[in-house]
Amino acid sequence: MTAHIPSAAPEFGAARATARPTSLTEWSVRELRTLLAEGAYPPGSRLSEEELCTRLQVSRNTLREALRILTHERLLIHEHNRGVYVRRPSAEELADLYRVRRLIEPSAIREFDGTPSRLNRVVAAVAEGEAARGADGRALGTANVHFHLAVTALAGSARADELVLRVLTELRLVFHVMPDLDDFHRRFLVRNREILALLERGPQAKPDAAEALTRYLHDAEAELLSRYRSLP
Amino acid sequence: MTAHIPSAAPEFGAARATARPTSLTEWSVRELRTLLAEGAYPPGSRLSEEELCTRLQVSRNTLREALRILTHERLLIHEHNRGVYVRRPSAEELADLYRVRRLIEPSAIREFDGTPSRLNRVVAAVAEGEAARGADGRALGTANVHFHLAVTALAGSARADELVLRVLTELRLVFHVMPDLDDFHRRFLVRNREILALLERGPQAKPDAAEALTRYLHDAEAELLSRYRSLP
DNA sequence: ACGCTACCAATCGTCCTACATTCCGACATC
DNA sequence: GATGTCGGAATGTAGGACGATTGGTAGCGT
Numbered sequence: 001m002t003a004h005i006p007s008a009a010p011e012f013g014a015a016r017a018t019a020r021p022t023s024l025t026e027w028s029v030r031e032l033r034t035l036l037a038e039g040a041y042p043p044g045s046r047l048s049e050e051e052l053c054t055r056l057q058v059s060r061n062t063l064r065e066a067l068r069i070l071t072h073e074r075l076l077i078h079e080h081n082r083g084v085y086v087r088r089p090s091a092e093e094l095a096d097l098y099r100v101r102r103l104i105e106p107s108a109i110r111e112f113d114g115t116p117s118r119l120n121r122v123v124a125a126v127a128e129g130e131a132a133r134g135a136d137g138r139a140l141g142t143a144n145v146h147f148h149l150a151v152t153a154l155a156g157s158a159r160a161d162e163l164v165l166r167v168l169t170e171l172r173l174v175f176h177v178m179p180d181l182d183d184f185h186r187r188f189l190v191r192n193r194e195i196l197a198l199l200e201r202g203p204q205a206k207p208d209a210a211e212a213l214t215r216y217l218h219d220a221e222a223e224l225l226s227r228y229r230s231l232p
Numbered sequence: 233m234t235a236h237i238p239s240a241a242p243e244f245g246a247a248r249a250t251a252r253p254t255s256l257t258e259w260s261v262r263e264l265r266t267l268l269a270e271g272a273y274p275p276g277s278r279l280s281e282e283e284l285c286t287r288l289q290v291s292r293n294t295l296r297e298a299l300r301i302l303t304h305e306r307l308l309i310h311e312h313n314r315g316v317y318v319r320r321p322s323a324e325e326l327a328d329l330y331r332v333r334r335l336i337e338p339s340a341i342r343e344f345d346g347t348p349s350r351l352n353r354v355v356a357a358v359a360e361g362e363a364a365r366g367a368d369g370r371a372l373g374t375a376n377v378h379f380h381l382a383v384t385a386l387a388g389s390a391r392a393d394e395l396v397l398r399v400l401t402e403l404r405l406v407f408h409v410m411p412d413l414d415d416f417h418r419r420f421l422v423r424n425r426e427i428l429a430l431l432e433r434g435p436q437a438k439p440d441a442a443e444a445l446t447r448y449l450h451d452a453e454a455e456l457l458s459r460y461r462s463l464p
Numbered sequence: 465a466c467g468c469t470a471c472c473a474a475t476c477g478t479c480c481t482a483c484a485t486t487c488c489g490a491c492a493t494c
Numbered sequence: 495g496a497t498g499t500c501g502g503a504a505t506g507t508a509g510g511a512c513g514a515t516t517g518g519t520a521g522c523g524t
Contacts, residue, residue, distance in 0.1 A: 022312050022506095023312055023506080024506075024507065025300070025506085025507090048475080049475075049476075050474095050475080058507080058508090059507055059508045059509065060508085060509080061293055061296075061506090061507065061508070061509085062506080062507060062508080064293075064297060064477095065296060065297055065300045068257070068297045068300050068301055069300055069301070069304050072301050072304045072305075073304075080254050080255055080476085080477085080515090081475080081476055081477075081514075081515045081516065082475085082476075082515085082516070082517095083475070083476070096389050096390050096391055097391070099343075099387065099388065099389040099391070099392070100389050100391045100392050100395075102339075102343065103335075103336055103339040103340060103343060103387055103389060103392050104335055104336060104339070106339070107334075107335040107336070107338070107339045108335060111331075111334065111335060155331065155335055156331065157328050157331040157332050157335060158328055159328055159329070159331070159332045159399070160331070160332050160335050163332075163395055167391070255477080256477075256478070257477085257478090280504080281504075281505075282504075290478085290479090291478060291479045291480070292479085292480090292505095293477090293478070293479070293480090294477085294478060294479080296505095296506095312486090312505085312506085313485075313486045313487065313504085313505055313506070314486085314487070314488095314504085314505075315504070315505070
């Protein structure tokens, strides 16, 4: 399942306190990414360089290199002379996130060449989701992420995989400011399975699967947007 | 230590000397990106921190932050304890670049909502290309980049635009190690115009346009790959 | 009281120095 | 000629210094 997750993988649900690898900077990046994914710093909060230095036990130089990378991944925003903040995507950006997903994910289905191992990954992701049906929002969200990563991986493009991973990670920031998403995630489990069923039907059903996914993404966007706009 | 006096910067070669903006790191990133796009450092060459520091007149810290960003953009690769090198995409990566493009660009056409200003941008790009017909490879390549950016922009997604820009920038690295691409670029000018013609025919021709673009990208990939594999 | 100004503390941006670690090539050894 | 060792060179990381910017606050004038 951890097939070819690119270097910038925010290990979903991974254990913390990883051993320090060869590069302290990369380690810091992973560490921070995990912290952000877990919501340790909610969107909008300011990250003090000094505080993070002591927290991660790295020098300011090293930390700043890590922050640059995370800023480049859009998880943080950098305000000159003011510091870095956890990104809080605007409604327009939320819409854009879904726009990209609609560009890529259905396309990935259309480009699927039938490689069984790739389809199996989708199967596994759907199973994971249904196993997590009773779990909390995080487990459901993670399962959903795996589903969409698996669908993207149908295209067999490492760059596409990474892009979607980034987009989904960014989406997590949105989720962190929205309450009660358990049900939201749960409802899409059914549609995951439906799309899988279409995929399993073979190449001639690919357009249907792609279209179902497009609708799926439209619906998800609409629901999130309407709830997002009615937030404090 | 007249640290940041913007005007007086004894620059090398051409008067590149972009005004130093608020952030030296960002300035360095842009500067380096330009140098890479221009082929000042051919793919595979090693970038010495010290040399770049003196060339850009920035400290090692600042430079390293810039290098991190460019590495994250895949323009450089970072080998631990060995330094950063200008990336030299492998044949497999070249294929992947086209894979992503085939995922996104045709999709962008399908998602085009008819906004005239967006179509106009494609028109302008095609015109630019034909105006550059007699020019050298660089001008042709740039016009082609503009065409594909304009096509991508049909979808109206900032993230998709950025992704394609990155991919095309990465492709430039490939071009830098391939000789005689003038003709390659020139031949695609015709197909740019054909795709534009389909786009102008209205929504019902979108699938045709998308498919034409897909073939276009397949052909370009095939030609580049075959030539790329027969390189030293 | 209210608004404006000047000052102050906290941080960031950038540079510098230092040093351990690692890598690589040169030289010596067998 | 293969292997081992040494030293130079560059990177990785730490830490300190200091100007610049920002946000807040105390104080002033009206």
